[in-house]
Amino acid sequence: MPQLRKDPVTKRWVIILHEQAKKPSDFHTVHPKKQKIKCPFCAGNEALTTPEVMSYRAPETLPNQAGWEVRVIPNKYPALEIEGELDRTGIGVYDMMNGVGAHEVIIESPNHEDGFHNYSVEQIARIIRTYTDRYRDLRRDRRFRYILIFKNHGSAAGASLDHPHSQLIATPIIPKRAMEEVEGAKRYYYYKERCVFCDIIRQELSSGERIVHENEQFVAFAPFASRFPFETWIAPKEHRDSFGDIEGNEIEALASIMHSTLRKLIKTLDDPPFNYIIHTSPCDEHCTEYFHWHIEIMPRLTKVAGFEWGSGFYINPVVPEQAARFLVENKE
Amino acid sequence: MPQLRKDPVTKRWVIILHEQAKKPSDFHTVHPKKQKIKCPFCAGNEALTTPEVMSYRAPETLPNQAGWEVRVIPNKYPALEIEGELDRTGIGVYDMMNGVGAHEVIIESPNHEDGFHNYSVEQIARIIRTYTDRYRDLRRDRRFRYILIFKNHGSAAGASLDHPHSQLIATPIIPKRAMEEVEGAKRYYYYKERCVFCDIIRQELSSGERIVHENEQFVAFAPFASRFPFETWIAPKEHRDSFGDIEGNEIEALASIMHSTLRKLIKTLDDPPFNYIIHTSPCDEHCTEYFHWHIEIMPRLTKVAGFEWGSGFYINPVVPEQAARFLVENKE
Numbered sequence: 092m093p094q095l096r097k098d099p100v101t102k103r104w105v106i107i108l109h110e111q112a113k114k115p116s117d118f119h120t121v122h123p124k125k126q127k128i129k130c131p132f133c134a135g136n137e138a139l140t141t142p143e144v145m146s147y148r149a150p151e152t153l154p155n156q157a158g159w160e161v162r163v164i165p166n167k168y169p170a171l172e173i174e175g176e177l178d179r180t181g182i183g184v185y186d187m188m189n190g191v192g193a194h195e196v197i198i199e200s201p202n203h204e205d206g207f208h209n210y211s212v213e214q215i216a217r218i219i220r221t222y223t224d225r226y227r228d229l230r231r232d233r234r235f236r237y238i239l240i241f242k243n244h245g246s247a248a249g250a251s252l253d254h255p256h257s258q259l260i261a262t263p264i265i266p267k268r269a270m271e272e273v274e275g276a277k278r279y280y281y282y283k284e285r286c287v288f289c290d291i292i293r294q295e296l297s298s299g300e301r302i303v304h305e306n307e308q309f310v311a312f313a314p315f316a317s318r319f320p321f322e323t324w325i326a327p328k329e330h331r332d333s334f335g336d337i338e339g340n341e342i343e344a345l346a347s348i349m350h351s352t353l354r355k356l357i358k359t360l361d362d363p364p365f366n367y368i369i370h371t372s373p374c375d376e377h378c379t380e381y382f383h384w385h386i387e388i389m390p391r392l393t394k395v396a397g398f399e400w401g402s403g404f405y406i407n408p409v410v411p412e413q414a415a416r417f418l419v420e421n422k423e
Numbered sequence: 424m425p426q427l428r429k430d431p432v433t434k435r436w437v438i439i440l441h442e443q444a445k446k447p448s449d450f451h452t453v454h455p456k457k458q459k460i461k462c463p464f465c466a467g468n469e470a471l472t473t474p475e476v477m478s479y480r481a482p483e484t485l486p487n488q489a490g491w492e493v494r495v496i497p498n499k500y501p502a503l504e505i506e507g508e509l510d511r512t513g514i515g516v517y518d519m520m521n522g523v524g525a526h527e528v529i530i531e532s533p534n535h536e537d538g539f540h541n542y543s544v545e546q547i548a549r550i551i552r553t554y555t556d557r558y559r560d561l562r563r564d565r566r567f568r569y570i571l572i573f574k575n576h577g578s579a580a581g582a583s584l585d586h587p588h589s590q591l592i593a594t595p596i597i598p599k600r601a602m603e604e605v606e607g608a609k610r611y612y613y614y615k616e617r618c619v620f621c622d623i624i625r626q627e628l629s630s631g632e633r634i635v636h637e638n639e640q641f642v643a644f645a646p647f648a649s650r651f652p653f654e655t656w657i658a659p660k661e662h663r664d665s666f667g668d669i670e671g672n673e674i675e676a677l678a679s680i681m682h683s684t685l686r687k688l689i690k691t692l693d694d695p696p697f698n699y700i701i702h703t704s705p706c707d708e709h710c711t712e713y714f715h716w717h718i719e720i721m722p723r724l725t726k727v728a729g730f731e732w733g734s735g736f737y738i739n740p741v742v743p744e745q746a747a748r749f750l751v752e753n754k755e
Contacts, residue, residue, distance in 0.1 A: 096648040100607040100619055101600075105648040106738045113740045115654065115749050118724040119693045170738045183626045184619065185647045239734055249728020266734030268433075287432055287516065294515045315517045316428040316437040320445065351754040361451045366732060389732065392450040396581020400573055400698060400721065402592075403600030406438045406502045408445045417447050 095189030245364025576694025
């Protein structure tokens with residue numbers, strides 16, 4: 092079972108993979124993975140994966156067979172394992188617990204060559220609906236305190252398989268960065284009696300200089316203090332604390348803005364590696380008034396060096412207002 | 424002038440480079456930099472760099488000519504600029520200030536092919552002495568609140584030139600990660616009346632299972648909650664809050680442990696890209712009792728993916744105790 096360990100100074104948690112542990116020689120040379128092997132995520136190869144958790148599929152087709160449009164499976168090499176108790180313990184200054192959690196893969200399409208460059212709005216809506224289905228199911232498990240949904244696209248962004256997929260990890264602790272955001276938003280709320288994200292969105296809509304796209308319900312913008320070139324956030328215009336509560340025509344509106352925003356990024360930056368991460372409120376905290384869920388999209392165009400790691404403070408060679416303008420002007 | 428911008432939620436500062444701003448096409452393809460051009464850091468090419476700030480050089484040789492062993496120059500493309508006032512301002516929810524600071528390059532050797540794989544202990548001591556000279560000079564400037572000294576080795580770790588060098592950045596704000604460490608250490612001190620790092624070091628020396636190397640004054644160990652495979656920290660055994668106060672035979676002892684530790688890492692991992700960062704106390708805070716300076720060495724063997732960015736919580740496929748054992752057994 093993986094182990095969760097906490098840094099006693101910064102309260103940062105780390106997952107240590109005991110059973111998949113690597114040796115020095117595993118790192119000696121880079122083996123570019125040739126995808127000559129049958130892709131386990133392609134339609135028709137369902138038998139090569141762990142059995143599916145759920146899928147959106149044509150009526151009268153059976154689970155673990157072709158006919159699906161979006162499919163969810165447990166990760167074959169999970170960072171956290173679903174069975175077991177947390178078993179919190181300590182040794183001297185150190186704290187640890189069992190690596191209990193969920194780690195699932197959302198296969199976004201049966202076709203290997205698909206991706207946000209060619210998804211229809213309907214397919215994106217189906218992917219979002221899958222995210223929310225899994226979110227709602229897992230948040231009922233009282234062992235889990237946070238549900239992290241993210242996508243790595245391209246090997247420079249950490250994707251180990253080319254077939255388009257996202258991941259979901261449910262964790263028994265609130266991850267450090269999520270906690271920082273929640274605490275920052277709470278601090279602002281106590282001081283101002285307003286949601287900091289609502290204030291940001293209001294100011295962005297009024298100045299307009301960093302807006303990438305908007306529709307009735309969502310806005311996409313380059314954040315004022317972007318860490319990375321062409322970093323883009325998507326947020327609901329109305330105050331909503333949890334991604335898990337999105338419903339009805341909000342899903343179509345989100346699918347539509349993700350469709351236009353990601354296409355703009357892909358076109359302007361020539362299909363860059365990227366990550367996106369859904370930032371939502373923790374499962375068991377009542378953040379109703381002060382937290383505001385959003386998606387952070389980070390193209391991976393620059394290398395993160397020692398300075399960034401050591402300081403947590405970033406150097407961005409692209410001015411966010413100019414990034415927004417490049418994206419807006421590069422119309423489809 | 425670069426601009427410092429603050430994220431209103433997490434208080435994270437970002438440097439936006441206004442004048443070196445890049446266009447989308449700058450990111451389209453990767454141009455591997457061929458070093459056919461004369462290396463500006465090599466002995467004999469001093470005229471190609473900005474004029475030196477200081478150097479350790481043979482007597483009777485002149486500044487900006489050959490004869491030096493370690494040489495410090497202002498960074499030609501500085502992330503922060505030395506001249507100017509901070510000029511703090513705000514627009515609505517956002518805060519910003521001028522990018523005032525220092526950004527220097529420490530050229531570690533006149534020879535292009537040198538590095539920690541072949542440095543003598545004496546050369547490392549000279550490099551450390553240069554770090555402390557610059558540290559002490561810059562901390563007298565009241566505009567600067569933190570001095571960050573770090574090294575990027577290898578292009579995967581963010582180095583843009585092959586010639587061995589480190590960098591120093593003096594910042595007008597306390598970087599987020601430094602602040603987190605200081606606050607974490609303060610919290611522990613108020614609770615326990617002891618330095619958390621002293622407690623960690625005592626526990627590590629007593630268990631021994633994560634020790635990589637030690638001498639009379641310093642210890643190198645794999646941290647209990649290592650974020651990265653083969654992450655290694657070096658810390659003084661006695662309580663010391665500021666790297667800037669290191670002196671006398673402490674410098675030789677530090678040079679000696681860096682010599683053995685980095686050679687072990689280079690040999691075991693086949694010359695990996697790596698970063699090291701000196702974590703020290705802020706210039707103007709009185710951290711005497713609770714902070715403890717140390718060096719964090721991070722081999723860059725894995726790609727940091729969306730999960731890590733989104734959560735600030737890391738997956739490490741190498742158990743720290745095993746990493747320490749591999750390093751100890753790979754004797755020179």
